Amino acid sequence: MLFNASQQWEKCVKQIEERDRLIFVSVYVLIFVAGLILNLIALVVFFFHTKTRSHTTVYMTNLAFADLCLVCTLPVRICYHLGVSLHQRLCEAMGMILLINMYGSIFLLSCTSVDRCVAVCFPMSSRVREVRKKAPFICLGVWIMTVGASLPIYFIKPQLPGYQNQSKCFGSFPVYGTRPVAITSSLTVGFGVPLLAMLVSSWGLLRAIKRSQAAQTDLVDSRKIQRMIAMCLVIFLCCFLPYHLSLLLVYLHQRSIPCSLTSSYNYSLMVACLNAMLDPLAYYFTTETFRKKVDLDALRQMWPMQSQSQSADHHSRGPLNT
Known part of the structure; x- marks a missing residue:
């Protein structure tokens, strides 16, 4: 049954390649060039032009x-869509690296969102400050989890007649899309939990900003912050939701896969890669809103009880390191 689905998938892929080759090549070239330039600039800024490395900067450095x-795997994908013959092992390695870094980006985006939320909502909590100091270890945990979860997909091969000897590169049937454990973990842990974390932290941050007295003044540009939060959520959903929906559909229709589903899967993967060039625009270059516009006195005004108890500390102003 699975072998028949694989054969049908490959026939559909050939039709898609003949019809949409130019689209895939053009978009992947755009993502590669823009993503390479923007993320290199971000890394240079974080390493050489940032005087104080805040906790959020640690997440964003890992995200970059x-x-x-991820974008460094795209030249191989571009060559594939151009019709270049590639070794199956190379394709599998590039696919594994893309998968690891895609889910790494998802988790790091949610960590960044949560970190900003707790920094704004609990500016005086010593416990929160101690947790935020563990940002490097949290990032290490993200990498260990994504690598550990992705490797089995490529090392555990399906035992199907003729499957091992065929070189299909990126046109191969996504066998992990038929495994209940892989689909369940991808949809829940890999996408659902980070999305929930981003929604809750964004709601908490917006609530704190709206309750702030400083938001009614020029001290905090609340509209700009709201636009940034909305933009980040929209980019996250637009990039990653289609891919995970297509994975679910592959699992549900594995007995008889229509060519429209094969096309949707390949396009959704391409859209997911767009996130690599949109992250710098959404996160890195709008972070100045938090670093320059929000200070500790403004945050104290968000919570009347804290502002009264800390009234003697108005002399210790400093920018929020988020």
């Missing part, structure tokens, strides 16, 4: 590195 690794 993940996106950079």
Whole structure:
């Protein structure tokens, strides 16, 4: 049954390649060039032009590195869509690296969102400050989890007649899309939990900004912050939701896969890669809103009880390191 689905998938891929080759090549070239330039600039800024490395900067540095690794796999994908013959092992390695860094980006985006939220909502909590200091270890945990979850997909091969000997590169049937454990973990842990974390933290941050007295003044540009939060959520959903929906559909229709689903899967993967060049625009270059516009006195005004108890500390102003 699975072998028949694989054969049908390959026939559909050939039709898509003949019809949409130019689209795939053009978009992947755009993502590669823009993503490479923007993420290299971000890494240079974070390493050489940032005087104080905040906790959020740690997440964004790792995010830039993940996106950079992802775009570095795209030249092989571009060659594939141009019709260049590639070794199956190379294709599998590039696919694994893309998968690792895509889910690494998802988790790091959610970590960045949560970190900003707790920094704004609990500016005086010593416990929160101690947790935020563990940002490097949290990032290490993200990398260990994504690598550990992705490797089995490529090392556990399906035992199908003729499957091992065929070189299909990126046109191969996504066998992991038929495995209940892989689909469940991808949809829940890989996408659902990070999305929930981003939604909750964005709601908490917006609530804190709206309750702030400083938001009614020029001290905090609340509209700009709201636009940034909305833009980040929209980019996250537009990039990653289609891919995970297509994975679910592959699992549900694995007995008889229509060519429209094969096309949707390939296009959704391409859209997911767009995130690598959109992250710098959404996160890195709008972070100045938090670093320059929000200070500790403004944050104290968000919570009347804290502002009263800390009234003697107005002399210790400093920018929020998020």
